[in-house]
Amino acid sequence: xxxxxxxxxxxxxxxxxxxxxxxxxxxxxxxxxxxxxxxxxxxxxxxxxxxxxxxxxxxxxxxxxxxxxxxxxxxxxxxxxxxxxxxxxxxxxxxxxxxxxxxxxxxxxxxxxxxxxxxxxxxxxxxxxxxxxxxxxxxxxxxxxxxxxxxxxxxxxxx
Numbered sequence: 001x002x003x004x005x006x007x008x009x010x011x012x013x014x015x016x017x018x019x020x021x022x023x024x025x026x027x028x029x030x031x032x033x034x035x036x037x038x039x040x041x042x043x044x045x046x047x048x049x050x051x052x053x054x055x056x057x058x059x060x061x062x063x064x065x066x067x068x069x070x071x072x073x074x075x076x077x078x079x080x081x082x083x084x085x086x087x088x089x090x091x092x093x094x095x096x097x098x099x100x101x102x103x104x105x106x107x108x109x110x111x112x113x114x115x116x117x118x119x120x121x122x123x124x125x126x127x128x129x130x131x132x133x134x135x136x137x138x139x140x141x142x143x144x145x146x147x148x149x150x151x152x153x154x155x156x157x158x159x
Contacts, residue, residue, distance in 0.1 A: 004052070004064040005122055008142060011113040012133030015102050019091035028081030032145035039145070040077045043090075047074030058138040060122055084108075084148040096127030108151030114142055 027041035035054040041047065046068060053063035069077075078085075086109065091102040098117050105112045114136070117126055136142045141150070 002064055002066075003061055005061040005119045005124075006116045007060065007119065007126075007135065007137045008139075009115045009135050009137075010133040011102060011115050011131050013131035015093050015100075015115070015129070015131040016091060018093045018129070018131075019102070020094060020099075022089055022091045025086075025088050025090055026078075027086045027144065028078050028084075029145050029148055030077065030080055030082070032082060032148065037145045040074050040081060042071060042074050042078075045071065047071045049074075049077070055138065060137055082148065084151070086144050086148055093129065093131075095129040098126045100129060102131075105147070105152065108153045109147050110153065112147070112152040 023043050025041055025043045027039055030038040030040060032038075037050075037052045039048075039050045039052070041050065047070065048066050049069050050064065050066040052065075055062045085107070087106045088103045088109075089106075091104070093100045093102055093115075095117075098119075100115045100117050102113065102115045105114075115129075115132060119126065140146050141155070
């Protein structure tokens with residue numbers, strides 16, 4: 001099983017002009033309890049079933065299994081998902097030897113923009129692009145499975 005190692009940041013500046021590609025995503029969660037998730041995602045014309053394990057090391061790493069599935073099957077699985085869907089556009093923005101995935105959320109999470117960078121090992125250095133703001137790695141509020149249940153629009157100003 002693959003281990004996902006990533007750091008997550010709020011976005012404070014312009015990034016779209018640096019993007020080399022972008023994709024529309026809709027995703028739901030069949031299960032999102034106990035720190036483990038089973039996600040169904042449709043990205044443009046492809047679909048995926050993803051299982052993620054408990055986060056370790058302050059949210060920096062966790063186990064992840066992902067498999068491409070037919071889009072029609074993903075649409076059927078979406079009917080089994082918990083209430084609340086995540087809709088976003090993901091922009092791929094190169095920075096040095098890494099690519100940042102910048103997610104602009106819609107619907108009840110509109111106004112939230114988060115950037116993630118996947119790393120090969122936990123203390124791997126990376127170039128910080130100018131649009132990165134506060135680091136939120138390990139802050140569960142920014143996990144998509146949490147945003148589904150407690151959307152950004154419902155946060156109080158002190159959250």
